[in-house]
Amino acid sequence: MAYLALGMGLLFTTHLRAQFYLGIEAGGNKNYLITSNQAQSFTVYDPKGGFSLGVPVLYQFNEWFALQSGLSYTQKNYQINRTGSFQGIYQKNTNSYMELPVLAHFSFGDEQLKGFINLGGYAAYWMSDHLKGVESNVLNTVDSSSTSNTLTDNTGVYGYSYSEPYQFSTVKDKRLELGWIAGVGISYETTSGHRFFIEGRYTASVTDQQKNYEINQVPRYNTTWGISIGCFFRLTANDNIYHYVNY
């Protein structure tokens, strides 16, 4: 409580005339699916790169504190790879989310060049999952090896290459994702009110990708490291912005 009171006190002791910014941002990321697949032989889950595009908004209360939100399209991709003699069998999951963060934006530094920290939560909707990969096709045998006619290894059947949308299951898939975001970056604001920024961001879901549909279920969480660049455009006038209250 004392910590909260300190924060609130800092916020409201600096009376201000707030500014509103609208921006655009784009970036790349690498997503890790955090789960356990020990029961799967010769199988690993690897992180994959993706990208994000967003339209952030910033409501600047004072020189050091703002609230940031906005809407962004974010990919959270990963790939399942078979290893050993099964190498070549894989599935890349390209997951598309529409994400809505609510962030506390703390900035520090001089008037133009600032460092900042973003901290808050997000809600995201899992819009789609595109599957691309190769699987063993048990009913497409390699005839030239059929003298033994048994599946002695995975060269006995052809691989099946696919690229198709994933059909969501109403029983299994939880499409609303909630989580936390922590970001750090620097920004530079021109006299004309354009604030350019670059930000590194850590995003961690706290909700399972799956509904609770089975006993002893193994959860799956997205953890995403990203970097983005963008620009905020100030939509309010730049007069008498900050009025510091002495105490």
Next chain:
Amino acid sequence: MKLIFRNKIIYFFAFTSIFLAVVITSSCRKEIPVVNNAQDYPGSSYPDLFEAFWTGMNTNYVFWGVDTTNWDRVYTTYKPLFAKLTTFDSASESTAENYFAAMTAGLIDSHYNLTFELTGNSFSPATYRRELMNPNYFTDSTFPSAVLDSLIPYKYIDASSLVMGTDTVTMEGSATPFTAVSGTINNSILYLYFSSFALSQAGTNTSPVFNYFYNMVQNLPAYIRGIVIDLRGNGGGEVADLDFVVGQMIKTPVTFGYTRAKNGTGRLDYTPWAPAIVKPWYGGSANIKVPIVALADHLSASMAELTTMAIKTLPNGKFIGTRTWGANGPLAPQVYFNGGQFTIGTSTFGSSGYLFTYTSSTMFKYLNGSVYEGVGVPPDIYARETTAAYKNGEDLVVDAAINYINSQ
């Protein structure tokens, strides 16, 4: 000075917030349990064997997407029962085997079989259910032994064309008789029977049968008005025989269904559907235009059913007989598809383990979207041999095929 002091407080506030957020984030996630491979459980007690089996089934069983068995309810029902089995003795073993059988009695996988290695006992849910519904399910069939021994080779097939023989092949590690019959019927229909899909093991007695049949297929005489492939009583076998048997009668690949396997530890984690394809045989094939009829019955299983469905998909294909056994999912060792058959209790009981679970590695869906696992493939034209007809010297199923071909 006050501003500098305030900035320090701001930095402290911000960084502490980040620290707290990271702590909160990590603590909000559920703990991720380590789900071991079923084989990796120690299996040194009945409760541990139960956990291994339940988990192995939860992870490996490929039909959860269509099977109505409530596997969570099985867990909550049987976990406390197994907990009461505290010692390994004959009474506990008998009770445990009954529990395992009851847990799986409703599963639709008709390949499914439990083998209890300590006692040699086994349990097949599909067999159990069929005998429960009809105690004469197996004994009232006059095929293949009676019909094959007396009717088809000597009353239907033209004597001058008859080729037949029996070899011994290895099926599932056991020596098994392998019989094949071919010839023409009424000098207008080319007929082939074989008892299982082990064509790569055809020896000196059965090779001439296949050589005769496929020489005729690839050089089809004009007087042949139709082809009959008799798969009644055929329990299946090797997947690669599909192209050899059907692929010699087509010139372009035919998709007749789809398969999918597990691709995660979750009950409903599946790969996409991969097309099930029968291809022209690489050693040569003919573009057969005359009707091709597959005969199958309630004992036709696995590859016999897949071959039946491949034939019925052909534009000139037809399935005559009765609804098949209903075991359509191909099998492979567990490591290939991270699903299917598995053994538990090897750490305690040696390499054979305590319990071997024989189950499909992939689920099959016919071209029309139907999964016939557990229910069997329905015929295009129903026909079933009866004891009365047999005693009259008639095979009603072959008669139906002859009538169909003659009507085309």
